[in-house]
Amino acid sequence: xxxxxxxxxxxxxxxxxxxxxxxxxxxxxxxxxxxxxxxxxxxxxxxxxxxxxxxxxxxxxxxxxxxxxxxxxxxxxxxxxxxxxxxxxxxxxxxxxxxxxxxxxxxxxxxxxxxxxxxxxxxxxxxxxxxxxxxxxxxxxxxxxxxxxxxxxxxxxxxxxxxxxxxxxxxxxxxxxxxxxxxxxxxxxxxxxxxxxxxxxxxxxxxxxxxxxxxxxxxxxxxxxxxxxxxxxxxxxxxxxxxxxxxxxxxxxxxxxxxxxxxxxxxxxxxxxxxxxxxxxxxxxxxx
Amino acid sequence: xxxxxxxxxxxxxxxxxxxxxxxxxxxxxxxxxxxxxxxxxxxxxxxxxxxxxxxxxxxxxxxxxxxxxxxxxxxxxxxxxxxxxxxxxxxxxxxxxxxxxxxxxxxxxxxxxxxxxxxxxxxxxxxxxxxxxxxxxxxxxxxxxxxxxxxxxxxxxxxxxxxxxxxxxxxxxxxxxxxxxxxxxxxxxxxxxxxxxxxxxxxxxxxxxxxxxxxxxxxxxxxxxxxxxxxxxxxxxxxxxxxxxxxxxxxxxxxxxxxxxxxxx
Ligand SMILES: Nc1ncnc2c1ncn2[C@@H]1O[C@H](COP(=O)(O)OP(=O)(O)OP(=O)(O)O)[C@@H](O)[C@H]1O
Ligand SMILES: [Mg+2]
Numbered sequence: 298x299x300x301x302x303x304x305x306x307x308x309x310x311x312x313x314x315x316x317x318x319x320x321x322x323x324x325x326x327x328x329x330x331x332x333x334x335x336x337x338x339x340x341x342x343x344x345x346x347x348x349x350x351x352x353x354x355x356x357x358x359x360x361x362x363x364x365x366x367x368x369x370x371x372x373x374x375x376x377x378x379x380x381x382x383x384x385x386x387x388x389x390x391x392x393x394x395x396x397x398x399x400x401x402x403x404x405x406x407x408x409x410x411x412x413x414x415x416x417x418x419x420x421x422x423x424x425x426x427x428x429x430x431x432x433x434x435x436x437x438x439x440x441x442x443x444x445x446x447x448x449x450x451x452x453x454x455x456x457x458x459x460x461x462x463x464x465x466x467x468x469x470x471x472x473x474x475x476x477x478x479x480x481x482x483x484x485x486x487x488x489x490x491x492x493x494x495x496x497x498x499x500x501x502x503x504x505x506x507x508x509x510x511x512x513x514x515x516x517x518x519x520x521x522x523x524x525x526x527x528x529x530x531x532x533x534x535x536x537x538x539x540x541x542x543x544x545x546x547x548x549x550x551x552x553x554x555x556x557x558x559x560x561x562x563x564x565x566x567x568x569x570x571x572x573x574x575x576x577x578x579x580x581x582x583x584x585x
Numbered sequence: 586x587x588x589x590x591x592x593x594x595x596x597x598x599x600x601x602x603x604x605x606x607x608x609x610x611x612x613x614x615x616x617x618x619x620x621x622x623x624x625x626x627x628x629x630x631x632x633x634x635x636x637x638x639x640x641x642x643x644x645x646x647x648x649x650x651x652x653x654x655x656x657x658x659x660x661x662x663x664x665x666x667x668x669x670x671x672x673x674x675x676x677x678x679x680x681x682x683x684x685x686x687x688x689x690x691x692x693x694x695x696x697x698x699x700x701x702x703x704x705x706x707x708x709x710x711x712x713x714x715x716x717x718x719x720x721x722x723x724x725x726x727x728x729x730x731x732x733x734x735x736x737x738x739x740x741x742x743x744x745x746x747x748x749x750x751x752x753x754x755x756x757x758x759x760x761x762x763x764x765x766x767x768x769x770x771x772x773x774x775x776x777x778x779x780x781x782x783x784x785x786x787x788x789x790x791x792x793x794x795x796x797x798x799x800x801x802x803x804x805x806x807x808x809x810x811x812x813x814x815x816x817x818x819x820x821x822x823x824x825x826x827x828x829x830x831x832x833x834x835x836x837x838x839x840x841x842x843x844x845x846x847x848x849x850x
Contacts, residue, residue: 459682573693
């Protein structure tokens with residue numbers, strides 16, 4: 298075989314990105330077709346495997362014809378957003394206070410360990426008993442779920458500041474506030490973001506479990522209702538909706554992470570470096 | 586850029602010692618570890634002092650006391666005639682690690698001391714850029730530390746040290762973590778730069794040859810307890826070229842310091 302032939306052959310099978318996309322689609326379509334055929338021939342139990350075409354029809358029915366998903370989805374997302382924001386803000390805030398005040402750090406520790414060792418969901422019913430069946434109890438549970446990862450990570454990040462870097466700041470006569478703002482917070486940023494990503498990943502699950510325990514509205518309730526009447530296609534629609542939302546949330550957090558902690562990523566570092574250089578040049582121009 | 590513009594803004598006067606130590610002692614752990622015992626010395630304006638000695642002889646401790654980062658247990662230490670009670674604006678320190686902030690470009694790192702002291706003006710920015718040029722990094726002003734080699738990072742740290750405007754520079758093994766070629770090169774650069782800006786310098790090193798090559802006087806220290814065992818005058822004229830290290834006179838000084846270290850340790 299000549300070299301040219303070899304190259305041609307490699308080109309033909311070579312994994313171009315369009316080809317990979319096509320393969321993925323082909324595999325997915327065959328799986329779905331197999332599923333559809335399996336259910337129609339009775340090989341797969343229709344109770345657990347609703348027809349893919351039924352699920353597709355379900356999306357149309359739930360979102361457009363009945364339009365009943367929206368309010369449940371809105372409620373769950375509200376619980377997730379408020380719970381996540383409040384819980385992680387509380388976690389980061391408390392960690393900052395504890396990180397800055399040495400005695401607090403010592404005496405807080407046992408309580409943090411005990412609370413961290415307690416399965417969060419076990420407290421769920423207690424919280425619902427205290428806050429009622431409405432959305433406030435769900436927000437409280439999501440807050441609880443979202444509190445610990447940011448708290449622990451922020452505290453770690455703040456405590457692990459390099460001694461020489463601290464001395465460097467002190468030798469420049471930096472105030473406590475300056476050391477905090479210019480050294481400790483940016484230094485802890487990668488860990489804080491890691492904590493936020495963990496929290497965000499568990500926020501949605503936390504809200505759903507809370508709604509499973511006891512609630513009168515929300516995606517968890519909707520899923521419970523549909524599975525209760527064995528309307529599996531509709532239940533699948535809800536689950537797939539949550540899958541999509543979870544996917545976008547994770548992608549979003551990744552993007553925020555890359556944006557905030559740009560120095561952890563080579564390409565981003567180069568981009569920011571170029572941007573700072575041109576900002577400097579613009580300033581120079583403006584002055585002359 | 587004129588050299589005069591980069592001169593430190595401190596308050597040196599020709600006759601007064603810039604640093605005066607009288608019996609400076611530091612103990613750790615309720616007096617069980619004597620890190621530094623009875624250090625007595627004067628440093629004159631513009632002098633380059635090398636501190637040399639084995640690990641644990643109190644070099645860093647002494648530097649940190651002069652920097653005001655650490656209080657002494659006994660004795661007195663004054664800078665420009667004033668008792669040291671904490672970090673001062675006319676004393677700046679550089680560490681073995683570059684201690685650059687990863688989220689700041691080189692020039693932003695150089696500007697950190699100015700930012701901490703107050704507002705950053707266009708004049709400060711120009712000065713920072715001039716200092717990066719002086720340390721050979723003008724083309725890397727907007728690079729982040731992760732984009733720079735170890736040697737380049739230490740040059741940024743050196744520019745930052747000079748940006749403080751301090752007229753007393755404390756360097757704790759600043760190039761100790763670098764390979765020998767880079768270190769030798771940076772030593773020569775350092776000597777040129779502090780000579781140009783006329784700063785008083787305390788320079789810590791493990792390396793006897795390096796200590797002598799750079800210094801006007803070498804403080805030889807010995808461990809357990811940390812002591813200033815001997816002060817060796819280095820008579821060689823400046824500017825010095827690296828070939829100086831091959832001369833018999835130079836090697837005789839090396840031998841003298843080595844004997845002191847061997848005899849007392
Ligand atoms: N914070 C501290 N607590 C307890 N002991 C300390 C502390 N700092 C220094 N020491 C002790 O003081 C002595 C002198 O330490 P120092 O760091 O000044 O030595 P050095 O000459 O700088 O050594 P090296 O060349 O290894 O850097 C050592 O025995 C060290 O263990
Ligand atoms: Mg040391």
